[in-house]
Amino acid sequence: MSEPPRSIARAPTVAPHRRALVVDDNADNAESLALLMRLHGDDVRTAHNGVEALEIGERFRPQIVLLDIGMPQMNGYETCRALRERTWGRDAIVIAQTGWGQTEDRQRTLQAGFDAHLVKPIEFAMLTKLLAALEAGRIGSGSEGG
Secondary structure (H helix, E strand, C coil), X not given: CCCCCCCCCCCCCCCXXXXXXXXXXXXXXXXXXXXXXXXXXXXXXXXXXXXXXXXXXXXXXCCXXXXXXXXXXXXXXXXXXXXXXXXXXXXCEEEEEECCCCHHHHHHHHHHCCCEEEECCCCHHHHHHHHHHHHHCCCCCCCCCC
């Protein structure tokens, strides 16, 4: 008698479920956050300034944009305003990722069109909860994180 076939162990695969763009002039920060998001199943691109973010956004059409504020050439506020003017950016979830966390900073991100404001270093668990809540439409005050 032959033995029943054994199941072959396979590495788990996670299909990308969101397109995300991580924008930070610090390449290590951008790549680290992008790696965590990829491990979570997202399709992620990175950019290191606002101009590059807008160029990538036109082709990639991200659903989520994690955007640093303090960048050369075009800061995060300018980049957010510009992407909100584009078809692909109108409905994207845009989250500020910054070292600036005062009340005035949070108000300025709201005025620029951000959906939320996270202060670096970003805790990935907090980011995933925030994204889930924003996607579900339960919050949008722009003052999440700390």
